[in-house]
Amino acid sequence: MATNNNSNHKYVIETRDLDIFYGSFKAVTGVNMKVERHKITAIIGPSGCGKSTLLRAFNRMNELYAGTSIQGQVMFDGEDIYASQVDPVEVRYRIGMVFQKPNPFPKSIYENIAWTARIHGYRGDMNELVENSLRQAALWDEVKDKLHQSGLSLSGGQQQRLCIARAISIKPEVILMDEPASALDPIATLKIEELMQELKKNYTINIVTHNMQQAARASDYTAMMMLSQEGERSGTVIEFDETNRIFTNPKDKRTEDYVTGRFG
Amino acid sequence: MLRKTFENEIQQVKDDVLLLGSMVEQAILNSVEALKKRDIKASETVFEKDKEINQKRFEIENKLMVLIATQQPMAHDLRLLASCMEIISELERMGDYAKGIANINIRMGDAPLLKPLIDVPRMARIGVDMLHQALSAFVNEDVEIAKSIPVKDDEVDALYNQVYRELMTFVIQDPKTIERANWLLWVAHNLERVAGRVTNICERTVFIATGEMQEIKSTDDEFWQAQRQK
Numbered sequence: 001m002a003t004n005n006n007s008n009h010k011y012v013i014e015t016r017d018l019d020i021f022y023g024s025f026k027a028v029t030g031v032n033m034k035v036e037r038h039k040i041t042a043i044i045g046p047s048g049c050g051k052s053t054l055l056r057a058f059n060r061m062n063e064l065y066a067g068t069s070i071q072g073q074v075m076f077d078g079e080d081i082y083a084s085q086v087d088p089v090e091v092r093y094r095i096g097m098v099f100q101k102p103n104p105f106p107k108s109i110y111e112n113i114a115w116t117a118r119i120h121g122y123r124g125d126m127n128e129l130v131e132n133s134l135r136q137a138a139l140w141d142e143v144k145d146k147l148h149q150s151g152l153s154l155s156g157g158q159q160q161r162l163c164i165a166r167a168i169s170i171k172p173e174v175i176l177m178d179e180p181a182s183a184l185d186p187i188a189t190l191k192i193e194e195l196m197q198e199l200k201k202n203y204t205i206n207i208v209t210h211n212m213q214q215a216a217r218a219s220d221y222t223a224m225m226m227l228s229q230e231g232e233r234s235g236t237v238i239e240f241d242e243t244n245r246i247f248t249n250p251k252d253k254r255t256e257d258y259v260t261g262r263f264g
Numbered sequence: 265m266l267r268k269t270f271e272n273e274i275q276q277v278k279d280d281v282l283l284l285g286s287m288v289e290q291a292i293l294n295s296v297e298a299l300k301k302r303d304i305k306a307s308e309t310v311f312e313k314d315k316e317i318n319q320k321r322f323e324i325e326n327k328l329m330v331l332i333a334t335q336q337p338m339a340h341d342l343r344l345l346a347s348c349m350e351i352i353s354e355l356e357r358m359g360d361y362a363k364g365i366a367n368i369n370i371r372m373g374d375a376p377l378l379k380p381l382i383d384v385p386r387m388a389r390i391g392v393d394m395l396h397q398a399l400s401a402f403v404n405e406d407v408e409i410a411k412s413i414p415v416k417d418d419e420v421d422a423l424y425n426q427v428y429r430e431l432m433t434f435v436i437q438d439p440k441t442i443e444r445a446n447w448l449l450w451v452a453h454n455l456e457r458v459a460g461r462v463t464n465i466c467e468r469t470v471f472i473a474t475g476e477m478q479e480i481k482s483t484d485d486e487f488w489q490a491q492r493q494k
Binding site: 250255 | 270339
């Protein structure tokens with residue numbers, strides 16, 4: 001893939017008639033979604049509607065599960081990431097991911113970042129990279145005196161920020177976040193949300209969340225997903241709009257019912 | 265259904281807004297009736313009852329704050345609760361106009377009315393009718409009706425103009441009537457404002473139902489422009 005970090009494409013990720021399958025089961029249908037650069041785009045919707053599946057399709061993470069396939073296209077900076085010549089590892093390097101449960105490596109805080117960077121071929125000043133990454137993840141001040149302690153010794157919220165630091169250490173363009181705060185307490189959650197606002201200056205963020213208030217507080221755009229009611233029950237994006245609009249005056253009745261808590 | 269408790273609480277707030285509205289309607293009618301009959305005691309009652317209106321407004325405001333804080337309303341619910349906040353403030357101010365009229369009657373003391381009140385009670389009646397319809401439209405979220413009400417403001421404005429001209433005639437003929445004329449002009453002014461504020465309630469109703477924040481064209485602005493040019 002071309003490394004075009006300064007791409008002029010307004011939309012970093014763009015899906016075209018995207019269907020996602022688990023074997024023969026179509027989990028997600030017909031998604032046409034545009035993710036704007038340096039914005040936070042949230043994906044909301046009830047459990048099992050395909051939010052995480054869609055998110056994982058953005059960096060070919062689904063392929064790590066056997067039997068998954070897609071139809072349609074996922075364009076990244078105007079390039080089809082599922083094209084045959086594209087290396088999925090390269091895709092995941094450019095489009096990083098942070099998971100629901102913090103998953104630092106069982107290594108020191110320092111090595112969580114340094115080891116990752118080395119694997120990706122980083123040859124520069126490692127101390128500088130570690131510090132910068134931790135600073136960007138708003139974790140530096142809390143860990144600068146214990147960089148050689150295990151990453152697992154940190155609190156949940158700190159571990160999650162360490163994972164974010166690790167993700168950004170290799171300078172991705174996009175960070176995908178799958179319920180990044182659902183295992184965290186409210187204060188740690190707010191820290192992650194504040195951090196997202198900082199990070200979007202340099203990165204594009206796509207977040208899946210069950211917490212509607214979080215989507216409302218933290219995101220610029222919101223995609224509302226839901227299972228189709230007819231035929232095979234497959235998830236799709238039923239409404240996509242500015243977050244302010246989705247939470248004050250959505251167009252689709254189903255979005256209204258969901259955001260006002262009347263779905264179910 | 266999910267959120268049955270919340271739905272009930274929303275209904276309760278709507279009922280409270282209607283109750284506040286009817287207290288205000290009554291205050292306006294009573295204030296004018298007391299003036300017409302020069303019944304000071306009745307005006308004192310209106311004056312006192314305004315405290316209940318204020319109290320009711322604070323009570324509803326508090327309920328709204330609690331609902332917003334605890335239920336995190338979104339979309340239509342949010343528009344409704346935020347608009348109720350605005351509507352109760354409009355109603356409370358209309359109550360103040362009634363109190364103002366009561367106050368004028370009390371201050372007039374033994375001085376007789378400059379002229380028998382005919383157009384002023386009419387203004388009050390039309391204003392109260394408009395308010396009543398506006399609150400029905402609010403409860404039913406009836407956009408068409410809400411949009412049709414502000415036009416009736418024209419009648420109130422026409423009556424205000426008439427009262428103004430008449431009072432000026434008195435003043436020109438006998439400048440000693442100026443204070444009594446002024447009192448009545450203030451009464452008419454207060455009633456004109458009541459009708460003006462009904463428009464704001466109608467705009468909120470349209471917002472609750474559609475999410476569109478728009479000014480409903482009323483001739484009120486033209487009226488004041490015309491006043492300025494006189």
